[in-house]
Amino acid sequence: MLTVPEAIPPLSSLPLNESDPPNSAWGLWGTGPDSALGSLNYLTDELVARTVKEEVRTGExxxxxxxLDFFDPPLLGRAGFEQKVIDKDPLVVNDDVISFNTQGSSQWDSLRHFAYQQQKKFYNGTTQSQIHEGPRTSINDLQSWSTRCLAGRGILIDYISYAERKGIQIDHFTPHAVTLDHVKAVMEESKIESRPGDVLFLRTGYAEAYAKLSTDERVKVAGVREWTGLAQGKATTEWLWESQFAAVACDAPGFEVRPPTEKEWHLHPILLAGWGTPIGELFDLEGLSKMCKKNQRWSFFFTSAPLNYTGAVASPPNAIAIM
Known part of the structure; x- marks a missing residue:
């Protein structure tokens, strides 16, 4: 049974153990099997049951x-999607075999994806050698997530819609930073109140902008390692920690802006390796935005069933939002 600590310590008290990396919360969820779930421990049965009753109203x-083949050529030098359709002659039957990088399109990053670079430690002190000591180790992989799946309340921060109304110009393929003030302004305008255990979705418009690119432009963007995303900083990190999100996700290649606005507060190591908080990237948030606008409600019930296999570093989310 998942358990939530009675009190969450302030960010200023991190790390919980003096010898651990900066801002890490190793041990917050104890040392049992559920500790591997990190902040997904917020998604208790009670929270899910309550969320279904409160958020599922229209059934949309x-x-x-x-x-899976949306990004062509693939971003960041990753392997592209391949499919082979197999004719099972003499039977009039087809199979298909596909091959793809699990981070080539919509994805969850597992807690074995990104470590504290200086300390070379993943979540709960896991080392690269522990992950690679066998052909398929399970430590910090996605299998514990896929067994339970993710379910709970999602909230959409529709930044791109806000930016368009406010006349904020965005080049999605440059480091445009979405500040904490921007996020709070969107939440106030949309009457969004976050709750512990929410899954935070940030719509920057990146995927929508990519869809409008020409073939030549897509080739150019494939090699660009800059994009729009959440601005890093101490105040942003404090807000994320105090909000007690179960997970965070966006529609860009990284949840946070790249290059970082403040390298000291680079969120990938803090979220993944420090707090055990899943990061979702390149989610399709266009239909969700339309559904939220139609209902004038920016919270919803959310489910996700990651792929189930030993040693997964990342996975397509297989995610659904239900209004």
């Missing part, structure tokens, strides 16, 4: 998964 639903 939308998938949050971009096509």
């Amino acid at each position: 639903r939308v998938g949050l998964n971009l096509p």
